Amino acid sequence: MGVTSPLKGPTRSRSFTTKLLPYVLYASFSIALCRFYFHFFPFLVSNRIILTSSSSSSPSPSPPSLSFFREEETAYETPCNYTNGRWVHDKMGPLYNGTTCGTIKDGQNCISHGRADLGYLYWRWQPNQCQLPRFDPNTFFNLVSNKHIAFVGDSMARNQWESLLCMLATASNPNPIYTNGEDNKFRTWHFDSHNVTVSVYWSPFLVRGVEKSKDGPDHNELYVDVVDDRWGSDLDHLDTVVLSVGHWFLHPAVYYEGGSVLGCHYCPGLNHTEIGFYGVMRKAIKTALETIIERKMGSGCGIDVFLTSFSPSHFEGEWDKAGACPKTEPYKEGEKMVEGMDADMRSIAVEEIEAAKVNAKQFGRLRLEILDVTKLSLMRRDGHPGPYMYRFPFADGVREHVQNDCVHWCLPGPIDTWNQIMLHVIRRWRGGE
Structure with missing residues (x-):
């Protein structure tokens, strides 16, 4: 060896x-x-388009x-608690104006209707403990390419839909592909550049309803346990749904559940029990959220769901008696609190979306979030069309009585912030994938 x-x-x-x-x-x-x-x-890999100029003729930006x-x-x-904050001056102003965006409903195009005090355009929402990035249309397109986004609800849903459409149009031209209904309450636009579809569905109660009319009853009729089929039938084709309701529940109505009369709200002369509208609004939201979860769970497809909280009005006086909203600056922080009906309506939305989150946990690819815009909207008493819902309302001198819109928002205006927050949430969701 x-x-x-x-x-x-x-x-x-x-x-x-x-x-x-x-x-x-x-x-x-x-x-x-x-x-x-x-x-x-991270953005060089997952979000390259942020560094790309929206104009091909522009010089390449220097590396950040x-x-x-x-x-x-x-x-x-980092999740941003955007609920509480203040409005601060912003010299940059909005992304678009009333002449460059051709989709704004006539009554909310305050600039083209002659509103002279344009200071309402130069404010931005500053949350107390974080920064809310400015809306970037290219970022939005990059996150939702090949998706169909639908706004479902009342005229506030349309207001928010038009805001998003106008902001996205600053980066890509939208093409109208569908319009239907009185005042085009059902509309769809398509951005060919990113295969993004943006639709609005008129559904002021989310559930099936018969609206009052001259030839019919002088009250609304709601079936709180059945979703409105005008949008429910298209759920299989929707990737993101933004729900928005509230103001229409204040009108007189008779409610049905399970084929029987549940009660009514402000129905003198009818032999029904007065039950108010808070519980019915809760039932309607619950029905809508449960239907979305059940349908998507059964199909195996995912969906993102936003519920926009109640947006307060700012009438000084009765809305139908020449009440106006003449203020030209927002409330200061602490000057106005969310209380009364505004607080109750907001609470219903917050509570129902949280309950739906619990129900959806067992199903993958279902994400739900509240767009809690009640406080930031309450503080913007200056952002409504007011008398400028009409074109040049004072062209022939100041009239003693003129109707005002103190519910909807000028475009551009404070409602653009709602979509800014929605982009923030979507970006956070996509970053977690």
């Missing part, structure tokens, strides 16, 4: 280590470089600093 030299084994080991060392160092350097790249430059990416990453990936 030969004797193994005590130096032979270690000599081979040192030789092998010497040859391997450069590869180890090279691999370690590569891994470190990759970690640095993905940690500090590392601090830019850290701030953006923190702003989007």
Whole structure:
């Protein structure tokens, strides 16, 4: 038997280590470089379009600093409590105006109707503990490409839909592909550049309803346990749904559930029990959310659902007796509180979306969120069309009585912030995938 030299084994080991060392160092350097790249430059990979100019003729921007990416990453990936805050001056102003966007409903195009005090355009919402990034249409397109987004509800849903359409139109031209109903209450536009469809469905109660009319009853009729089929039948084709209701529940109505009369709201002369509207509004929202969850769960497809909370009006006086909203600046922080009916309507929306989140946990690919805009909207007493729901209402002098719109929002205007918040939530959702 030969004797193994005590130096032979270690000599081979040192030789092998010497040859391997450069590869180890090279691999370690590569891994470190990759970690640095993905940690500090997440948008270069997952959101490249942010760095792309919306105009092909514009010069290429210089590379942003590392601090830019850290701030953006923190702003989007850390949940932002945007509910409480204040309105601060913003010299940048809105993304669009009343002449560059051809989709604004006539009564909300305050600029083209002659409103002269344009200070309402230069405010932005500043949450107390975080930054809310400015709306970027290219970012939105990048996150929702090949998707169908539907706004479902009353005229506030249409108001928000038109706001989003106008902001997106600053980066890509929308094409109208469908209009139907009185005053085009059902509309669909398509952005060919990113295959994004944006629709609005008129459904002021979310559930099946018969609206009062000159030829019919002088009250609304609601079936609180059945979703409105005008939008419910299209659920399989929708990827994001934004629900918005509230103001129509204040009108006189008779309610039905299970084929029987449940009660009514303000129905003198009818032999029905007065039950108010809060509980019925809750039932309607619950029915809508449960239907979406059940339908999507059964189909195996995912969906994103937003519920926009109640948006207060700002009439000084009775709305139908020449009540106006003449103020030209927002309320200051702490000057106006969410209370009374505004608080109750908001609470119903918040509570129902939270309950729906619990029900949806067992089903993957279903995400729900409240767009809690009640407080930030309450503070914007200056952002309504007011008398400028009509074109140049004072062209022939100041009239003693003129109808005002103190419910809907000028476009551009405060409602653009609602979509700014929605983009923030979508970005956070996508970042978690």
